[in-house]
Amino acid sequence: MHQNEHSFDPHPTASAITDSRGSYDERLNHILTAATAAMARLGYAKASMREVAKAAGVSLAGLYHYFDSKERMLFLIQFRAFGSLLNNLREKLCGVDDPQDQLRVMVREHLAYFAANMGALKVCSHELDSLTGSAYDETRDIRYEYYGVTRRIIDRLLDARGGMAHTDRHVATMALFGTLNWLYRWYDPRRGPSVSTVANQIADQFLQGLLGVPASENESTQETVP
Amino acid sequence: MHQNEHSFDPHPTASAITDSRGSYDERLNHILTAATAAMARLGYAKASMREVAKAAGVSLAGLYHYFDSKERMLFLIQFRAFGSLLNNLREKLCGVDDPQDQLRVMVREHLAYFAANMGALKVCSHELDSLTGSAYDETRDIRYEYYGVTRRIIDRLLDARGGMAHTDRHVATMALFGTLNWLYRWYDPRRGPSVSTVANQIADQFLQGLLGVPASENESTQETVP
DNA sequence: ATAAATCGAGCGAACGTTCGTTCGTCTATA
DNA sequence: TATAGACGAACGAACGTTCGCTCGATTTAT
Numbered sequence: 001m002h003q004n005e006h007s008f009d010p011h012p013t014a015s016a017i018t019d020s021r022g023s024y025d026e027r028l029n030h031i032l033t034a035a036t037a038a039m040a041r042l043g044y045a046k047a048s049m050r051e052v053a054k055a056a057g058v059s060l061a062g063l064y065h066y067f068d069s070k071e072r073m074l075f076l077i078q079f080r081a082f083g084s085l086l087n088n089l090r091e092k093l094c095g096v097d098d099p100q101d102q103l104r105v106m107v108r109e110h111l112a113y114f115a116a117n118m119g120a121l122k123v124c125s126h127e128l129d130s131l132t133g134s135a136y137d138e139t140r141d142i143r144y145e146y147y148g149v150t151r152r153i154i155d156r157l158l159d160a161r162g163g164m165a166h167t168d169r170h171v172a173t174m175a176l177f178g179t180l181n182w183l184y185r186w187y188d189p190r191r192g193p194s195v196s197t198v199a200n201q202i203a204d205q206f207l208q209g210l211l212g213v214p215a216s217e218n219e220s221t222q223e224t225v226p
Numbered sequence: 227m228h229q230n231e232h233s234f235d236p237h238p239t240a241s242a243i244t245d246s247r248g249s250y251d252e253r254l255n256h257i258l259t260a261a262t263a264a265m266a267r268l269g270y271a272k273a274s275m276r277e278v279a280k281a282a283g284v285s286l287a288g289l290y291h292y293f294d295s296k297e298r299m300l301f302l303i304q305f306r307a308f309g310s311l312l313n314n315l316r317e318k319l320c321g322v323d324d325p326q327d328q329l330r331v332m333v334r335e336h337l338a339y340f341a342a343n344m345g346a347l348k349v350c351s352h353e354l355d356s357l358t359g360s361a362y363d364e365t366r367d368i369r370y371e372y373y374g375v376t377r378r379i380i381d382r383l384l385d386a387r388g389g390m391a392h393t394d395r396h397v398a399t400m401a402l403f404g405t406l407n408w409l410y411r412w413y414d415p416r417r418g419p420s421v422s423t424v425a426n427q428i429a430d431q432f433l434q435g436l437l438g439v440p441a442s443e444n445e446s447t448q449e450t451v452p
Numbered sequence: 453a454t455a456a457a458t459c460g461a462g463c464g465a466a467c468g469t470t471c472g473t474t475c476g477t478c479t480a481t482a
Numbered sequence: 483t484a485t486a487g488a489c490g491a492a493c494g495a496a497c498g499t500t501c502g503c504t505c506g507a508t509t510t511a512t
Contacts, residue, residue, distance in 0.1 A: 024460090043355070045271035049498060061500080062462050070498065126352075128411070129269070168419055171427050174412050175405045182404030185354070193394055201397050209435025250487095275472060285489050287474080296472065 028066050031056040036077050040119035044074055044130045074127060075135040081120040082142040085113050089149060099156040100207055106150055107203040108196070110180050115189040122184040147173065154210070161211050176206055254292045257282040262303050266345035270300055270356045300353060301361040307346040308368040311339050315375060325382040326433055332376055333429040334422070336406050341415040348410040373399065380436070387437050402432055 022030070034056035038047040049070055053060045067073045092109050096102050114121050131139060151173045158167060179202055189195050248256070260282035264273040275296055279286045293299045318335050322328050340347045357365060377399045384393060405428055415421050 027461095043271065045269065048496080050496090059463050060498095061464075064499075065461060068499095166427075168423070168427060171419065171424055172431065174408070175428055175431060178405040178408030178411075179401045180404070181408055181411075182400065185404075185407075186400050193397065197394070198397055201392075201394055202401055205398065205401060205432075205435035207435075208438050209431035209433075212434055212438070253487095274470075276470090286472095287490075288488050290473070291487060294473095 031058065031063065031066055032073070032076060032080075035073050036119045036123060039074065039077070039127070040122040044123070044127045071131060071135060074123070075131055075139065077120060078124050078127070078131070078139045079142070081117060081124050082139060082146065085110070085121075086142055086146050086149070088113065089146070093149070099153055099160060102153045103157065103207060104200075104203045106153060107176075107180070107206070108199040111183070111195050111199040111202075114180075114183055114187075115195045118184065118189075125181045125184055147177070150176065157207075157210060167210065172210060179206075257284065257289065257292055258299070258302060258306075261299050262345045262349060265300065265303070265353070266348040270349070270353045297357060297361060300349070301357055301365065303346060304350050304353070304357070304365045305368070307343060307350050308365060308372065311336070311347075312368055312372050312375070314339065315372070319375070325379055325386060328379045329376075329383065329433060330426075330429045332379060333402075333406070333432070334425040337409070337421050337425040337428075340406075340409055340413075341421045344410065344415075351407040351410055373403070376402065383433075383436060393436070398436060405432075 031052070035047070035052045038052050038055055041047070042051070049063055050060055052073070053063050056063075063073075067076070089106060089109050092105050093102060096105055128139075128143075129136075151169065154169055154173050154176075158169065187198065192198070257278070261273070261278045264278050264281055267273070268277070275289055276286055278299070279289050282289075289299075293302070315332060315335050318331050319328060322331055354365075354369075355362075377395065380395055380399055380402075384395060413424065418424070
């Protein structure tokens with residue numbers, strides 16, 4: 001039996017044997033994309049399997065060849081999104097040593113991923129408690145790793161320079177995550193200011209709020225990605 | 227017919243004529259409290275009327291003497307919470323002229339209300355899109371007023387002192403709301419640092435991030451409420 | 453080479469359950 | 483006696499899921 005092993009896109013090329021019109025993985029991704037859009041629009045509970053099937057262009061029963069349950073569908077969406085978010089962050093953090101630069105990279109990459117996958121990140125932010133059992137545990141573990149990477153940057157920031165005296169580092173980290181995870185409620189990259197503008201402002205405000213130093217000007221105008 | 231007029235607690239005393247064991251308003255508030263808890267725990271869609279009835283100690287059909295629909299129940303929860311949040315803020319802002327003090331008051335009062343009504347604020351933050359039609363419009367209007375009060379404080383902050391050069395004020399406001407509205411995901415006032423500690427840190431970080439000046443020490447250790 | 457068997461993919465139809473809501477009735481109070 | 487409050491029972495609709503089947507392509511056996 002197939003029963004999707006959830007690897008988050010090791011390499012997009014050469015993923016399947018068959019082709020011509022839609023391999024197994026391609027069809028799975030297609031359905032997952034439709035499901036993500038439906039769940040982002042209606043929420044997990046109200047996005048029915050019938051809606052997803054209609055949007056994906058398959059029958060209701062056909063869905064169950066790819067996912068043994070609705071919850072597993074949500075799990076795959078969250079697992080892949082969180083996974084690639086975390087992998088991408090670790091990758092982009094390689095070779096960056098200054099904690100201030102690291103935090104700017106974190107904010108910039110988070111917003112870049114948000115802009116490229118708004119639906120998926122909305123589902124990730126809004127449906128954190130919709131999974132149960134081991135599926136919940138697995139996504140929680142990834143989220144905690146993502147938190148840990150960010151938290152360690154903040155630790156280094158406050159250890160290096162004194163910063164404010166009595167700063168609870170958990171509160172500081174969650175304040176930043178609050179700003180980032182709330183983006184899906186109001187920010188539309190196609191309408192508002194550019195992704196890099198918002199990313200720079202959020203990073204500047206956070207760094208200045210944490211350390212009390214003005215934003216370094218050399219980073220503020222840097223583009224998002226080469 | 228009664229059909230609840232939604233006034234958000236003009237004065238808690240002398241609200242009804244009858245008493246002895248539960249007036250109409252008292253029973254309505256009792257049910258609303260149970261509904262708030264259930265919706266905070268399970269989410270609006272998964273919190274069934276049967277669950278609410280059981281938690282409130284009334285029959286399923288008995289609920290419909292107080293609310294003509296499930297959606298109206300959610301509306302009343304949100305309308306009252308947003309309404310008292312806004313009214314309380316405006317009240318506490320009276321006589322406070324310095325914009326920095328105003329922002330500290332806003333953050334402090336928001337956290338105080340959060341600590342006192344965690345379930346209601348969770349429902350308000352998490353179920354923003356669960357209302358439809360005029361019910362949605364009405365809560366959106368209140369939310370926009372709440373935004374406006376905060377936004378005007380931030381405008382005054384940036385107009386008075388220069389602050390950073392290119393600050394998008396909408397982005398700055400939503401960054402703060404993100405931090406505040408995300409609280410329900412991680413902060414438990416009974417376990418973590420005190421409400422005033424968290425409020426002071428959030429306000430300090432935000433003010434310093436916006437204006438680039440260290441936090442004024444006289445306000446940082448002030449208690450939450452007399 | 454051809455027939456038989458196997459398999460993946462997909463579908464219509466239905467299953468049992470749960471949902472929000474309504475109806476008719478009972479009861480206590482005024 | 484009239485009325486507000488509360489209830490059990492039931493309604494139709496929608497839900498996630500499963501069942502039995504079909505249709506091609508691929509593999510195996512003859």
